[in-house]
Amino acid sequence: MKVGFLFNHDALHQIRHTAPVIAALLRYRQVEVVVLTSSAAQEGEVRRLLGAAAGQVRFVSLTVGRVAAALDRVVRHVAPFRRIATLRENLPAFAALDVLVVPETTSLLLRDRFGLDRLKYVWIPHGAGDRSVGFRDVMRGFDLVLLSGAKVRDRMLAGGLITPDNHVVVGYPKFDTIDDALPARLFDNDRPVVLYNPHFDPLLSSWYAMGEAVIAWFAGQRDFNLVVAPHVMLAQRRMHASVEHRVVRWRRDVAERFRDLPHIRVDMGSEASVDMTYTRAADIYLGDASSQIYEWIVRPRPAIFLNASGADWVGNPDFTHWRLGEVIDSVDALPGALDRAVESPDRYRAAQEAAFAATFSRDEEPASVRAAAAIVARFGA
Incomplete structure (x- = not known):
């Protein structure tokens, strides 16, 4: 055969x-x-x-x-x-x-x-x-x-x-390729590391409407480190079109002023962005529609979701993963959500553990x- x-x-x-x-x-x-x-x-x-x-x-x-x-x-x-x-x-x-x-x-x-x-x-x-x-x-x-x-x-x-x-x-099967040991630290300080992992979907992704504002907010503070690691397909094309949602969006690059900051790491598609390096090493997940949230909850930790499309998501099976963290509708709400994630890191632990058990045999x-x-x-x- x-x-x-x-x-x-x-x-x-x-x-x-x-x-x-x-x-x-x-x-x-x-x-x-x-x-x-x-x-x-x-x-x-x-x-x-x-x-x-x-x-x-x-x-x-x-x-x-x-x-x-x-x-x-x-x-x-x-x-x-x-x-x-x-x-x-x-x-x-x-x-x-x-x-x-x-x-x-x-x-x-x-x-x-x-x-x-x-x-x-x-x-x-x-x-x-x-x-x-x-x-x-x-x-x-x-x-x-x-x-x-x-x-x-x-x-x-x-x-x-x-x-x-x-x-x-x-x-x-992907889990069979991952070492159980935690990866090396991503930054040379003890600040919490936030992983920003937007999808490329032109309707659901936060990148097009909020991405630059998210990075700019992190650039102006010193309480958190930030890894910008979108779905690898985001950087593969300039234009992203969804036949399903009938939406077309143009991808903007990360501005150069953000790329050399010591507390921000930008990765638009290296091996580390697909081998779970970031989902295993970071402390707080910030995303929207990526299925990487389910790889994140291998080890339950805080998660925040950006509702950039104004989706009516409660009870919608397409947004089941948004039950695993706090959902916010604007970048202005990000500081408060991050503070709550630090203060109550186990707030969504039970939901994440149940979701992991249902998602992975x-x-x-x-x-x-x-x-x-x-x-x-x-x-x-």
């Missing part, structure tokens, strides 16, 4: 959600693992995570022709043209597989548009958040869905996106081992 793992994205943030399963699958003699990547950076990251096990894997580099490459240079900051071109121009590589494991849904175009209907498709979502984009009709197209826990499973079942027999709860066996076993059980006979 040939099982392929596809990494076909502009950034590296999806890799840790499926790469650990590769090493676990190598335990099965009847399985040949093929890793398909669309960039040298993707391949390098997979090899680094696999270590010596990379020698047991066949790597395939997916390329596109000159025309597609030229068009991508024109539209890459607006639309994911290259991802689709990569699928279309490498059909033989996919046709040679029996099973394809992916952390996103675009790959279903291989079947729905390009005719590869013999191939079996496995989806491991890259995150366990609440945004409506994570619960779309396209998800009905997978042969097997491997989920992090009961929260996501129950919502998908209720929406008819999965069936009782085409999914397995396996846990969160934990077991003696690592999630990657459970995921590999589910794949072999379903397709390996």
Whole structure:
């Protein structure tokens, strides 16, 4: 059985959600693992995570022709043209597989548009958040869905996106890549560290309307350190458009006057922004719509959410994570929220612990081992 793992994205943030399963699958003699990547950076990251096990894997580099490459240079900051071109121009590589494991849904175009209907498709979502984009009709197209826990499973079942027999709860493979030891301190002082982690969604993100004001407030005080580490896709494009919300926003850069301050660290997409370095080392979370809040509550700590869109969020399942901290509607409310976070750090602990238990299934066996076993059980006979 040939099982392929596809990494076909502009950034590296999806890799840790499926790469650990590769090493676990190598335990099965009847399985040949093929890793398909669309960039040298993707391949390098997979090899680094696999270590010596990379020698047991066949790597395939997916390329596109000159025309597609030229068009991508024109539209890459607006639309994911290259991802689709990569699928279309490498059909033989996919046709040679029996099973394809992916952390996103675009790959279903291989079947729905390009005719590869013999191939079996496995989806491991890259995150366990609440945004409506994570619960779309396209998800009905997978042969097997491997989920992090009961929260996501129950919502998908209720929406008819999965069936009782085409999914397995396996846990969160990304956690298998994280060292239990706390990372090194981010600053050379003992001030609380705030992680500002805005999403890129043009409607829900606080970056476009509040981002500069948030950073400016932190720049003018000396009680807190600040790490500015948005979702890595924010910096990948200048223009962000949401077909779902019919909103388009232009991304502004962080002003130079904020970049050299000793109590502010700006990271627009390094490895540290995707390997949980900041979510594990900071003291207070400041965000909006990112699913990283669920990685944050591995260790319960204060969280603050910026309601930049004026959302009517109470009781809305798309904002379930906003029950895990204080929600504020303006930057003017930020100082008071930070003071309350410092004074009452355990205010939302019970809610966070309950949310973590519902979101992530934990077991003696690592999630990657459970995921590999589910794949072999379903397709390996």
